[in-house]
Amino acid sequence: MKPASFKYILARTLDDALAAKTEHGDEARFLAGGQSLVPTMNFRLAQPAILIDINPIAALSGVRDGASIRIGALTRYRMLEADPLIAARQPILREALPHIAHPQIRNRGTLGGNLAHADPASEMPAIMLALGARMRLQSAANDRWVDANDFFVSAMETALRPDEMLTEIDIPDSPPGTGTCFMEVARRQGDFAQAGVAAIVTLGADGKCGGVRLAFCGVAERPFHADAAAQSLIGGDGSDDSFRQAAELAMAALNPPGSTHASAGYQRHLAGVLARRALTTAHARATTEVRRDH
Amino acid sequence: MTTERHAISVTVNGVRHDKTVEARMLLSDFIRHELLLSGTHVGCEHGVCGACTIWFDGFPARSCLMFAVQADGHDIATVEGLADNDKLSPLQQAMHEAHGLQCGYCTPGILMTMSHFLASNPAPDEQAVREALSGNLCRCTGYQHIVDAVLLAAERMRG
Numbered sequence: 001m002k003p004a005s006f007k008y009i010l011a012r013t014l015d016d017a018l019a020a021k022t023e024h025g026d027e028a029r030f031l032a033g034g035q036s037l038v039p040t041m042n043f044r045l046a047q048p049a050i051l052i053d054i055n056p057i058a059a060l061s062g063v064r065d066g067a068s069i070r071i072g073a074l075t076r077y078r079m080l081e082a083d084p085l086i087a088a089r090q091p092i093l094r095e096a097l098p099h100i101a102h103p104q105i106r107n108r109g110t111l112g113g114n115l116a117h118a119d120p121a122s123e124m125p126a127i128m129l130a131l132g133a134r135m136r137l138q139s140a141a142n143d144r145w146v147d148a149n150d151f152f153v154s155a156m157e158t159a160l161r162p163d164e165m166l167t168e169i170d171i172p173d174s175p176p177g178t179g180t181c182f183m184e185v186a187r188r189q190g191d192f193a194q195a196g197v198a199a200i201v202t203l204g205a206d207g208k209c210g211g212v213r214l215a216f217c218g219v220a221e222r223p224f225h226a227d228a229a230a231q232s233l234i235g236g237d238g239s240d241d242s243f244r245q246a247a248e249l250a251m252a253a254l255n256p257p258g259s260t261h262a263s264a265g266y267q268r269h270l271a272g273v274l275a276r277r278a279l280t281t282a283h284a285r286a287t288t289e290v291r292r293d294h
Numbered sequence: 295m296t297t298e299r300h301a302i303s304v305t306v307n308g309v310r311h312d313k314t315v316e317a318r319m320l321l322s323d324f325i326r327h328e329l330l331l332s333g334t335h336v337g338c339e340h341g342v343c344g345a346c347t348i349w350f351d352g353f354p355a356r357s358c359l360m361f362a363v364q365a366d367g368h369d370i371a372t373v374e375g376l377a378d379n380d381k382l383s384p385l386q387q388a389m390h391e392a393h394g395l396q397c398g399y400c401t402p403g404i405l406m407t408m409s410h411f412l413a414s415n416p417a418p419d420e421q422a423v424r425e426a427l428s429g430n431l432c433r434c435t436g437y438q439h440i441v442d443a444v445l446l447a448a449e450r451m452r453g
């Protein structure tokens with residue numbers, strides 16, 4: 001099918017884009033990579049009256065170094081995959097990116113578009129939740145930061161107001177002694193995950209688990225952090241048993257939606273298996289990190 | 295609804311085209327219906343099948359997920375640009391010899407995807423080729439002969 005007619009506004013600067021969004025509100029959508037928006041328009045599931053094309057805004061693109069890593073919302077997956085800073089400081093992003101769709105999609109799709117779209121099966125929202133990232137939401141009148149946990153509201157629903165744009169993502173550096181791991185199961189390479197998990201383990205000076213994060217995609221209406229499971233590991237030595245118990249706590253907390261290809265029970269099972277494996281790998285990587293530091 | 299038209303200037307396979315388009319015209323339809331380059335195929339129009347894959351500023355992209363108006367000032371390559379007059383590209387030649395196509399519907403997209411892949415991966419193994427192919431659906435071949443063709447082309451291009 002073909003998209004319905006719309007008015008096209010080419011925004012050359014952030015100010016232009018924000019002014020247009022303030023004027024048109026919910027009537028208008030930003031066009032970033034278009035890899036989620038255009039399919040829905042082609043099927044007329046979405047018929048926005050106005051598209052504000054933000055692709056020319058160079059200031060919205062790129063990875064910036066500092067005490068934390070700042071990623072411009074318009075940074076394409078391809079750029080993130082190739083970025084040395086991301087590989088060195090946030091290897092979990094590097095590990096997860098190849099799971100997103102295919103190279104042709106990753107050449108266009110943007111991190112900001114992905115997060116604003118808030119597909120519950122998507123990898124990046126779960127990783128942002130695990131990493132404790134913050135989102136910068138700007139409008140012509142306002143400029144605020146929102147924690148990932150408050151940004152993702154429900155399926156395809158975020159804290160973004162009608163006049164706001166997600167402009168930047170801030171990812172804090174992990175403390176020394178941190179290991180991370182992302183894993184997922186999908187039917188084919190590049191498909192959306194039936195279940196996916198981001199695990200982050202930080203070892204304290206005593207070699208015990210000092211911090212644990214465990215976030216899932218594909219198994220709830222928004223990215224889901226398994227609080228009790230993560231908490232259960234704190235102060236432990238990362239034994240197989242402790243990871244098995246944590247995985248069970250996570251499974252108990254989940255109420256997956258199920259789909260044509262994966263029943264709710266199967267999704268819960270996958271989540272448990274992946275949690276145990278990802279925690280084990282993250283812990284092993286944290287141990288290597290600690291050795292390297294000494 | 296508005297039927298506003300936008301003047302665009304697009305370079306396709308090295309040739310500049312100046313046209314006016316409605317905002318909602320997909321880049322795939324522009325290439326096929328306005329430029330009459332019907333080598334770029336359209337299957338699903340939602341990014342899944344890969345038949346419409348072109349290069350946008352040197353990188354493979356789905357032309358069904360872009361609007362023609364977005365191509366203003368940009369550089370596009372389509373399957374028509376692969377051969378050097380009558381001389382097929384190494385990958386085209388290998389697809390021909392290894393029987394990498396049957397009906398041919400998927401072929402232009404596969405050629406555009408895999409030409410780019412080979413340019414940056416001169417010595418891929420079979421697994422890497424299969425992964426690179428994952429974004430292009432073929433309903434006929436079962437992929438084996440496409441994989442063979444890509445490996446053959448890689449070997450020849452390494453010389």
Ligand SMILES: Cc1cc2nc3c(=O)[nH]c(=O)nc-3n(C[C@H](O)[C@H](O)[C@H](O)COP(=O)(O)OP(=O)(O)OC[C@H]3O[C@@H](n4cnc5c(N)ncnc54)[C@H](O)[C@@H]3O)c2cc1C
Pocket residue numbers: 029030031032033034035036037038039073074099100101102105108109110111112113114115116117119121122123124160164165166167190191192193340341342
């Ligand atoms: C075949 C296929 C397979 C895919 N597989 C996966 C997968 O496995 N995992 C996955 O995560 N994704 C997958 N995707 C989706 C892909 O990752 C999209 O690129 C991404 O979700 C959206 O990013 P975009 O830049 O293309 O956004 P767009 O499509 O341009 O926009 C998406 C939505 O966000 C809004 N928006 C965009 N940018 C901003 C901004 N800066 N501020 C506020 N609102 C904004 C738009 O108005 C729109 O509503 C797949 C897509 C396709 C076509």
Ligand code: FES
Pocket residue numbers: 335336337338339340341342343344345346347356357358359
């Ligand atoms: S027609 Fe574009 S991907 Fe199928």
Ligand code: FES
Pocket residue numbers: 394395396397398399400401431432433434435
């Ligand atoms: S040859 Fe027929 S779809 Fe691939």
